[in-house]
Amino acid sequence: MTVVSAPQGAGRVSSEQPRRRRFSVAPYLLLVPAIVVLLVALGYPLVWQFITSTQKFGLAQQFGKPPEFVGLSNYTQLFSDPQTWTVVARSIAFCLVNAVITVVVGVLVALLMNAVGTIARLVLQIAMLLAWAMPVIAAMTVWIWVFDWRRGIANWALTQLGLDFTNHNWLEQPLSFYFVATVIVVWMSVPFVVFSVYAGLTQISDEVMEAAALDGASAVQRFVAIVLPMIRPVLMIVTLLQVIWDLRVFAQIKMLQDAGAPTASTDLLGTYIYRLGVGSSDFAMASALSIFVLLLTIALSFFYVMHLMKEDQ
Known part of the structure; x- marks a missing residue:
């Protein structure tokens, strides 16, 4: 009679408990110097x-x-003071509108950059870098000349198109003032969004996009179902940063005010703080x-x- 022996370890429980991660203090200790520097550099001015x-x-x-x-x-x-709440409401509206426009334009330019050939992509990248690297003071000097009411190129171009913009003062009325400010702020902010979103687009697999196209998905459907979920973390971060930056915008508004705009009706939080502190001591x-x-x-x-x-x- 032949006795068949059971396989070794057959009675052993196959499922094993996953190993628990060991708590390590070293990563937290490495963060201590950076936290101390941040507390000293940012905490002291905030407390003061x-x-x-x-x-x-x-x-x-x-x-x-x-x-x-x-x-x-x-x-x-x-x-x-009612003026404070007027400035707050104005600043929030300006911030949200500019952040949305910046992100939308940045995504569109990034999609264009991802779709065109190498030469066109290089031209777009150089143009974005030049716009991004230009100092604020130098850029504002050019933009103020563009919208100058006496010899600005914007009035000249619109007049050539048949519209009567001769000696039109863009900075005189709050609505046109904020239109000019929006153009400038978006122009300065779009390159950051473009490069961030384009970096996310390069991580999307071409095979996935081709498979979706073969299955009959349109360009809009591919963008909504594949591209948008893939770049959503990037969009969340750049939108957050744009909201913070546009809420604290100062130099562009201050230089436009110095070019001849009324301060009371065009103040945002940054310029209002400056007027309270430096202006009124x-x-x-x-x-x-x-x-x-x-x-x-x-x-x-x-x-x-x-x-x-x-x-x-």
């Missing part, structure tokens, strides 16, 4: 600004007079508004940050 916002701090305090503690009265005075009120801008930035970006953290889990 908050303390200043609770004091009476004007021109006299700049020359050594001790500041007087006033608590939250600066905030009460600031937000009881009320540094405490400017600090209070700066703290509010920080909280507003956190509130506007909270959804995006929470969404990014949820995707990383």
Whole structure:
């Protein structure tokens, strides 16, 4: 009688518990120097600004007079002024409109860059780099000349097309002022979105796109079902950054105001803080508004940050 022996390990339980990750302190220790630098470089000015916002701090305090503690009265005075809320609403609208236009235009240019040949792509990349690398002051000098009401090329070109734009002052009315500001801000911001989205587009497999095309998917369907989900993390990040940057825009608005625009009806948060602090020497009120801008930035970006953290889990 032949005895068949059971295979070795047959009675052993095949399923094994996954190994638990061992907690390591080393990565957190490596982050400590960077966190300390950030706390010193960013935390100290933030704390100083908050303390200043609770004091009476004007021109006299700049020359050594001790500041007087006033608590939250600066905030009460600031937000009881209707002009403050007008500037806040104007800034949020300008920020959101510019962020949306910048991202949409940037995605379209990135798609174009991904679709054209090597020579055309190189030309687009050089053009984007030149626009991105141009200093703000130099770029604003050119744009102010373009929209100059006496000898600007914008008025000349529109007049040549049959429209009466002779001596039209683009900066005189708030609506046309913000149109000019939007053109400038979007022109300066689009290259960052283009290069970021184009980098995401290069990671999409050509085989997947070809398979979808063979299955009968149109260009719009391929973009919605394949391209958009693939580049969504990039779009989330660039949109978040654009919202933050456009909310804090200052140099473009200030230089357009200095070119002849009325300040009261064209102020955004950046220029309003400058006018309160440097213009009126009320540094405490400017600090209070700066703290509010920080909280507003956190509130506007909270959804995006929470969404990014949820995707990383």
